[in-house]
Amino acid sequence: MKSRLEWRRARVIETSQPAEDVRMVTFAVEGLRGGFDPGSHSNIKVLINGAPAIRTYTVIPSAPGTLAIAVKLHPNSRGGSAYIWTLQPGDETEMTEPENRFELSWRASHYLLIAGGVGVTPIYGMAQALAARGQSMRMIYGAKNRSLMAFAGELQALLGERLACFSQDDGQAMDLKAEFAALPEDGEAYICGPLGLLEAAKSLWQQSGRPMSRLRYEVFGDNGRFAEQEFSVRVAGLERSVAVRADQTMLDALSEAGVPMIFDCRRGECGLCAVSILSSTGEIDHRDVFFSDAERRENPRICACVSRLCGGELVIDTGYRQEKAA
Numbered sequence: 001m002k003s004r005l006e007w008r009r010a011r012v013i014e015t016s017q018p019a020e021d022v023r024m025v026t027f028a029v030e031g032l033r034g035g036f037d038p039g040s041h042s043n044i045k046v047l048i049n050g051a052p053a054i055r056t057y058t059v060i061p062s063a064p065g066t067l068a069i070a071v072k073l074h075p076n077s078r079g080g081s082a083y084i085w086t087l088q089p090g091d092e093t094e095m096t097e098p099e100n101r102f103e104l105s106w107r108a109s110h111y112l113l114i115a116g117g118v119g120v121t122p123i124y125g126m127a128q129a130l131a132a133r134g135q136s137m138r139m140i141y142g143a144k145n146r147s148l149m150a151f152a153g154e155l156q157a158l159l160g161e162r163l164a165c166f167s168q169d170d171g172q173a174m175d176l177k178a179e180f181a182a183l184p185e186d187g188e189a190y191i192c193g194p195l196g197l198l199e200a201a202k203s204l205w206q207q208s209g210r211p212m213s214r215l216r217y218e219v220f221g222d223n224g225r226f227a228e229q230e231f232s233v234r235v236a237g238l239e240r241s242v243a244v245r246a247d248q249t250m251l252d253a254l255s256e257a258g259v260p261m262i263f264d265c266r267r268g269e270c271g272l273c274a275v276s277i278l279s280s281t282g283e284i285d286h287r288d289v290f291f292s293d294a295e296r297r298e299n300p301r302i303c304a305c306v307s308r309l310c311g312g313e314l315v316i317d318t319g320y321r322q323e324k325a326a
C-alpha cells in the first residue's frame, strides 16, 4: 500500500461551472509545495453516502497556494463527483500534494493535444504551459455539444487557430488518423477522454508505426461501458465472499474486508492492483488502460481500482497476498 501521500488541509474558496455538467472548485491549501504542474492530480477526501472515501482528480491551473479541480457530474458516478458538486465556499476537506503521471516530455518539436469531454482537464493545463513556452502545438477538442466543452472560450482565446472543436450534435468528428499523419516524426500526442476515444487513438497510433512512447494518455476510471452494479467477489483460498456496492470500488471493498491489496494510481494506469480472474458469472467492465486486449486474453486479470463486474460473482486469485491476521 502506498504511504507517501502528504495530506493538506483544504478549504473551498470558489466554485464555478465552466460547462453545463462540470463544476470547478478552488481550494486554499495549507502548506502546499510547488506550483502548478500540467497533467498532475491530487487525491481528495470525500464523503460517499456519509462514509469517508478517497477520490483522485486532475488539478487545473490556479493561483499559488491553491488547487483547483473541475469535475463532471457523472451519471455512473460512484459518488465522488456528487460530493464535489455539493461543496460550497468555506467547506473543508483534505487533499494531497499533486503527483504527476501524465507529464509533458518537453522533447518534441510539435505537440498534438486531444481532449474528449471532461478529459479537457489535464489538457487545458498542458495547452497553457505549451503556449506560455511558445511550443509548436495543436489541440483538438470533442464533446457532445459546445455547452459541454469546459474552458472552450479560454482555450479559443489562448490558441486561436491552433484549436479545433468538434460537436457530435453537429455531426462533427475528430479525424485522428489524419491528425497523426500530419505530425512530424518526433511529434507527440497527449490524450485524455473516454475509454472508446483512447482505445481508438491507441490503435491508430500503433497502425501509424509511431513509437508508443510518443503517445501519452490518461483516462477516467469511472468511465466504463456499463453503469455500476453491485456484485460479489470471492478470493481463492478465503472462505468468504465480499460484496462490492455500486458506489464502491472492488479495491476499497476488498481492503475494507481485510484483504491486503497493493495499489498506487487508483486510476487503472499502473497495474499494481491487478488480480487474476479465475471465473465470473457476469460481464467484466474493464476500465483500465494498463492491459491490452491481447494481454487480457492471454492472462485474464482485472484492475481492482477501476474495473468491475456487471452483477454476479467474480472469483479472483490475489497471488501472494494473504488475509490480514486477526
Ligand code: FES
Pocket: 262, 263, 264, 265, 266, 267, 268, 269, 270, 271, 272, 273, 274, 288, 290, 303, 304, 305, 306
Ligand atoms: S492502482 Fe494503479 S491500476 Fe489500480
